[in-house]
Amino acid sequence: MNIEGVEYSMTQWFPKLCEFDHHGWHTNPYIGREFHGIWGNFDVHIHLPEGYGIGATGVKQSTTSSPMPTGLPGTIHHYKASNVIDFAWAADPDFIEEAVDVDGVTLRLIHQANAEIDSNWTVLADYAAQAMAYINEDIGPYMYPEYTVIQGGDGGMEYPMITLITGERSLRSLVGVTVHEMAHSWFQGMVATNESLHEWMDEGFTSWAESRCMASLFADPMKPDENPHKWAYASYINQNLSGNEEPLITHADHYKTNRAYGVGAYSKGEVLVEQLGAVMGTEVRDEAMRTYFKNWAFKHPGPNDFKREMERASGLELDWYFQYMMHTTDAVDYAVESVVNNEGTVTLELSRRGDMPMPQDVTLTWENGSTTLVHIPLVMMRGHRTLADGEILAADWPWVDVNYTLEVPSQGKLSAVTLDAEGLQADVHRDNNAITFDLERDQEARQSN
Numbered sequence: 287m288n289i290e291g292v293e294y295s296m297t298q299w300f301p302k303l304c305e306f307d308h309h310g311w312h313t314n315p316y317i318g319r320e321f322h323g324i325w326g327n328f329d330v331h332i333h334l335p336e337g338y339g340i341g342a343t344g345v346k347q348s349t350t351s352s353p354m355p356t357g358l359p360g361t362i363h364h365y366k367a368s369n370v371i372d373f374a375w376a377a378d379p380d381f382i383e384e385a386v387d388v389d390g391v392t393l394r395l396i397h398q399a400n401a402e403i404d405s406n407w408t409v410l411a412d413y414a415a416q417a418m419a420y421i422n423e424d425i426g427p428y429m430y431p432e433y434t435v436i437q438g439g440d441g442g443m444e445y446p447m448i449t450l451i452t453g454e455r456s457l458r459s460l461v462g463v464t465v466h467e468m469a470h471s472w473f474q475g476m477v478a479t480n481e482s483l484h485e486w487m488d489e490g491f492t493s494w495a496e497s498r499c500m501a502s503l504f505a506d507p508m509k510p511d512e513n514p515h516k517w518a519y520a521s522y523i524n525q526n527l528s529g530n531e532e533p534l535i536t537h538a539d540h541y542k543t544n545r546a547y548g549v550g551a552y553s554k555g556e557v558l559v560e561q562l563g564a565v566m567g568t569e570v571r572d573e574a575m576r577t578y579f580k581n582w583a584f585k586h587p588g589p590n591d592f593k594r595e596m597e598r599a600s601g602l603e604l605d606w607y608f609q610y611m612m613h614t615t616d617a618v619d620y621a622v623e624s625v626v627n628n629e630g631t632v633t634l635e636l637s638r639r640g641d642m643p644m645p646q647d648v649t650l651t652w653e654n655g656s657t658t659l660v661h662i663p664l665v666m667m668r669g670h671r672t673l674a675d676g677e678i679l680a681a682d683w684p685w686v687d688v689n690y691t692l693e694v695p696s697q698g699k700l701s702a703v704t705l706d707a708e709g710l711q712a713d714v715h716r717d718n719n720a721i722t723f724d725l726e727r728d729q730e731a732r733q734s735n
């Protein structure tokens with residue numbers, strides 16, 4: 287019985303098969319972090335005392351009366367599931383069920399009848415349906431016939447075609463955990479990377495999709511430009527600066543602390559995808575995520591498959607990006623060191639203070655509020671993202687050079703010079719990214735920090 291009194295939360299409940307893949311064997315015991323399974327077809331008969339509500343991976347085939355071995359009345363629930371990596375179920379005598387249709391998929395919500403939570407779960411059905419429709423558009427179509435959100439377990443855990451979540455939550459928390467676990471259907475359920483080895487490709491990509499979906503479900507008209515990924519950036523930057531970060535290449539079970547695992551897998555994984563927008567452009571990245579899902583569903587891709595999909599979409603070499611993000615704890619920190627605006631030319635001294643190189647976007651804001659945008663690619667990208675209208679392409683910045691001088695034609699008095707004005711980069715010291723000017727004074731300024 288779980289903490290909320292759900293009788294059966296049946297996960298990790300049968301001996302699982304492993305397969306020998308191009309990396310060899312992966313027979314990791316489940317220790318409560320990530321887990322991986324091989325593709326299989328399940329044909330499951332669950333024999334329960336009469337009167338139990340049940341939800342499971344798969345599609346129910348039949349319900350047959352059959353006495354229990356004790357002689358009490360019983361029921362056999364028969365499920366089949368095709369092409370799934372695991373099978374989970376939950377059952378309780380107090381379960382009630384609601385079902386909605388989303389783009390032809392039956393979405394079931396099952397929870398204990400309880401006056402205190404019934405209304406939240408009814409509203410949750412609307413949100414869950416909107417969420418599935420959103421992710422269908424954003425990433426690609428959900429490819430199983432059913433999905434069940436069921437009360438059970440000890441928090442929220444993703445399984446194919448079903449998630450077990452605790453149910454006595456505020457509405458926002460109920461929706462948040464449902465959206466997260468549902469988004470796993472794409473990256474854990476269908477793409478199914480070995481998430482023990484590459485936890486960021488499941489938890490991180492899922493968190494990225496969840497943040498986009500939650501921003502759409504709870505759009506705040508007062509904050510239209512709010513970054514949906516700001517908590518992931520803040521959490522990753524905080525961990526990096528603490529000195530306790532561990533590289534993403536660490537096996538999920540073998541991080542030294544839960545915090546390093548959590549921030550790495552969820553936050554840095556989310557940042558890894560979002561920050562690619564600064565390298566390849568956000569629209570190309572979004573399209574590349576859809577292509578990645580389409581090309582790699584049901585194939586257990588690894589990091590190289592993802593990297594090469596991003597390279598094909600962008601036409602850029604991204605080896606360096608994945609080397610730094612996966613294999614090191616090096617961080618991005620670029621600074622505007624000085625700005626001199628005279629005789630028709632603005633001369634900027636920029637520097638890379640952090641160890642991780644990134645292409646740079648410079649915004650010069652003039653006295654009248656107009657802007658000049660400059661993009662500085664890295665040599666090792668062998669190209670650059672699509673430029674915006676009027677955006678200036680500067681000479682490539684070789685990563686071996688810490689300093690870079692940029693000259694831009696002056697358009698009068700400057701009010702500010704800013705690096706990464708869109709906030710796409712996980713720059714760990716954002717306070718040195720801009721120099722602003724007192725328009726009454728000389729157009730020459732230097733960083734003080």
Ligand SMILES: [Zn+2]
Nearest residue numbers: 466470489492
């Ligand atoms: Zn998750």
